[in-house]
Amino acid sequence: MDITKHIGSIPFFEELPNEQIEDLSMIITDQVFDRGQIIFSEGDDGNGFYVVVSGRVKIFKLSPEGKEQILHIFGPGDPFGEVAVFAGQHFPANAEAMESSRIFFFPRESFSDLIKNNPSLALNMLAILSKRLRRFANLIDDLSLKEVPGRLAAHLLYLSGQAEGTEQLELNITKTQLASLLGTIPETLSRILGKMSKQGLIESDGRRIKILDREALEELAESGGRL
Amino acid sequence: MDITKHIGSIPFFEELPNEQIEDLSMIITDQVFDRGQIIFSEGDDGNGFYVVVSGRVKIFKLSPEGKEQILHIFGPGDPFGEVAVFAGQHFPANAEAMESSRIFFFPRESFSDLIKNNPSLALNMLAILSKRLRRFANLIDDLSLKEVPGRLAAHLLYLSGQAEGTEQLELNITKTQLASLLGTIPETLSRILGKMSKQGLIESDGRRIKILDREALEELAESGGRL
DNA sequence: CGTGGCCTTGATAAAGTTCAAGAGCCGTGG
């Protein structure tokens, strides 16, 4: 098995001495999930956490009527479900494989033992949780203070920040999912993309979006914006 | 000074050996903030974190037009601003004293040293951050999936859960602040409280609110609810 | 080639915000 290789390449475990990586490899469960398969559901007992090895996983909440709000989309190297390990017992949201994905599972006990002996691991984990808190704070801010065009503008700028330089973006999710990520519905998203195109802010062709007027987008994102 | 006594009584530091509490007391800055005074602003450099000793502190985001979304309200024993210590450098939101408050400040360096030697401290911190993530996830869920009546119902039930048993609640914040906490504005909150009263779900008199029909409220909170 | 998912567009309706005005409350200072 090449499990140890995989573990070593998870950013989060990088600094771990080989010895401990081998220990880890003994307690890991290695699983593959098909596209659409549920990894865990809100309220399930969480007796460990997961790391994406390959593929993508979406973390989301469901309203009683079945509408979903996506909280995160995680890819290779990203841990998820850790909240259940440190606070309380059950998962606060649902996790589903967006495509065929390989996932490592780390049982709670062994992991918290590990942390007790590895302060740097704890600090890593603290950094990860802190970053998520920060992102959530922004999302809450956006949801309550900005309207959809503002949220979309902010998101596009965020994406272009990732892929630095280029004004040319490629969505790696469907527009329906993007809508859910922005806290709205596909119809509304579609209309707003339309308006933005008509006003020359962007060019939108399927999953390809080109930023034409970055300043105007920034203005929109800042101001909470109307179109 | 009785700083050590105060530190010992912060839940979070409880398990710390006396020695280290004394070490801590050497590096703490002890400050008093008046009502309305800003403790830090979004974007400020965060070279440490805070703990409320007495009083109350509100953590919030501001829209460019000045509308605020309250993220947390913290009281005695609650730490805040830790995100800046573990992830990145600047504070992701604003902090303001809601009343005259005594606050301890812990410089980043010394605190992260401390954590390196105290795994249980790290675990405590992880638990705190995890709980906040969980609360945020719920808030996001509410904001995007529920309408205001549903959020209000959920919040009232949450409050009554705290003060266990009684159906009689006393808000300890203004209705304007409650509106901000729910992601809406005072006018809307006022109207919805009015409707709930008319329909016999609650009785509302100033800051005193009495739950008359708990089941109906639960139904509202569950279903995302209309009135 | 048909079926299902995804995307778009239109008409309609609901929820919430904005703006404006007024009432109640409280602490300060004349």
Place this chain on the structure above:
DNA sequence: CCACGGCTCTTGAACTTTATCAAGGCCACG
């Protein structure tokens, strides 16, 4: 002691944003 200013809360009316419902087009995959 009373009046003033400031703040909170409430209510009404107009308006805006967004969701809902319905229908049609497109594309990929079996």
